[in-house]
Amino acid sequence: MHPKEKPDVNKVKFGSVFTDHMFKMNYTVNKGWHDPKIIPYQPVTLDPAAMIFHYGQTVFEGLKAYRTEDDQILLFRPDQNFQRLNRSSERLSIPHVDEEEVLYYLKQLIALEKEWVPKGEGTSLYIRPFIIATENNLSVHPSACYTFMIILSPVAAYYPEGINPVRIYVEENFTRAVKGGTGTAKTAGNYSAAYNAQNEATKQGFSQVLWLDGVEKKYIEEVGSMNVFFKINGEIVTPALNGSILEGITRKSMIELLKSWDMPVVEKRLSMDELLEAYNQGLLEEAFGTGTAAVISPIGELIWRDQKMKINGGETGNVSKRLYDTLTGIQTGKKADSFNWTIQVNSLDETTSN
Structure with missing residues (x-):
C-alpha cells in the first residue's frame, strides 16, 4: 500500500479527505464484538438487504486529535464520546462496546496515522467512530450483526478568519x-x-x-x-x-x-x-x-x-x-489542563495493527 499524499487542509472541504487506514471490528450474537483490526482505508461492501439501509439502525460520534506546538498529539475527553456512543446505542438497540478497549484501538489508529494530524492554527484530525447494522434481513427487529468503524479526516480551522457571529x-x-x-x-x-x-x-x-x-x-x-x-x-x-x-x-x-x-x-x-x-x-x-x-x-x-x-x-x-x-x-496544549481533559497519544503498539 502506498501512502496517500497529505493535502493542504486549508484547501479541502471539511470531512472530504481521509487517512490511509481505518479501524474495524464486527459483532455477532454468538461472538459479541470480535476481530478488531486496523486495515487500509477502503470501501465497505454490504448486501442490499443489510438492515442499515432499511431501518436506519446506526449511531456515530465526532471528536478530534490535536497537534501541540511541541509535536505531541492530544485527544480531548474521548472517554466522554465513547460513553455517549453507548448511550446512543442503547436507544437504538445496538450492543454496547467496551469503552476502554475502543479508546485503546483509537489511540493505536491515531499513532499509526500521526503524520496525518495537521500542523497549523485551528487545524485538527477529525475522528468519526460509527456503528451500522449489517444483518441481511428485512424483518423489523434489531439487527443480529453490526460493524464498528473509525475513520479519520484532517480538517482546517472552522473559522480561518476568527469566530464571527x-x-x-x-x-x-x-x-x-x-x-x-x-x-x-x-x-x-x-x-x-x-x-x-x-x-x-x-x-x-x-x-x-x-x-x-x-x-x-x-x-x-x-x-x-x-x-x-x-x-x-x-x-x-x-x-x-x-x-x-x-x-x-x-x-x-x-x-x-x-x-x-x-x-x-x-x-x-x-x-x-x-x-x-x-x-x-x-x-x-x-x-x-x-x-x-x-x-x-x-x-x-x-x-x-x-x-x-x-x-x-x-x-x-x-x-x-x-x-x-x-x-x-x-x-492544543497551549493552556494548562487543570481538568485532566486531554489524553496524549503515544507510540504505536505494533501488536494491535494489521
Whole structure:
C-alpha cells in the first residue's frame, strides 16, 4: 500500500479527505464484538438487504486529535464520546462496546496515522467512530450483526478568519426531536430530518435554525446541531437536558469552565417569550452555540416571527471569546489542563495493527 499524499487542509472541504487506514471490528450474537483490526482505508461492501439501509439502525460520534506546538498529539475527553456512543446505542438497540478497549484501538489508529494530524492554527484530525447494522434481513427487529468503524479526516480551522457571529432563524414548523424520541442519541436520522428546515433558513439568508420543543413550540432546545447558551443579566443560561436535547461534550466542558470561573450557570427550560422579554429589557447580552466542529459559534442576530433581536451589537461577546480561547488552548496544549481533559497519544503498539 502506498501512502496517500497529505493535502493542504486549508484547501479541502471539511470531512472530504481521509487517512490511509481505518479501524474495524464486527459483532455477532454468538461472538459479541470480535476481530478488531486496523486495515487500509477502503470501501465497505454490504448486501442490499443489510438492515442499515432499511431501518436506519446506526449511531456515530465526532471528536478530534490535536497537534501541540511541541509535536505531541492530544485527544480531548474521548472517554466522554465513547460513553455517549453507548448511550446512543442503547436507544437504538445496538450492543454496547467496551469503552476502554475502543479508546485503546483509537489511540493505536491515531499513532499509526500521526503524520496525518495537521500542523497549523485551528487545524485538527477529525475522528468519526460509527456503528451500522449489517444483518441481511428485512424483518423489523434489531439487527443480529453490526460493524464498528473509525475513520479519520484532517480538517482546517472552522473559522480561518476568527469566530464571527451568525444570523439564526427560529424554526416553528419542523420539529427536531421530542422527549422519548431519539434526540438524545447521535443517530443519522436526527440530522437528515433537519435538512428541510436548514435549507429553508439558508434560502432566507440565515446560517442556521434555532429549534424549539416539539410539543408546544415554545421552549428553546438546540441551534442547528449545537447546544445553545445565552448570557442574560450576567447569568449564563442553557436549556436543561430534557430527553430530547443531545448531551454535548463541549456543552458539558463549557459549563464546567464557567463554574470554575465562579460565573453563574443555570440549566433550565427557557421560552422564546422569556428570551424576547430579556432582549427588550436590554438584558440579553450574549448568545452562542457549542459543538465539536466549531467549539463556539456566536449568535449575532435572532429572527422570531416579526421580531429581530440583534445581540451584543452583532459582535462576539467577552464570555464567548474567553470560552473559545480557553477550550481551544486546552485542546492544543497551549493552556494548562487543570481538568485532566486531554489524553496524549503515544507510540504505536505494533501488536494491535494489521
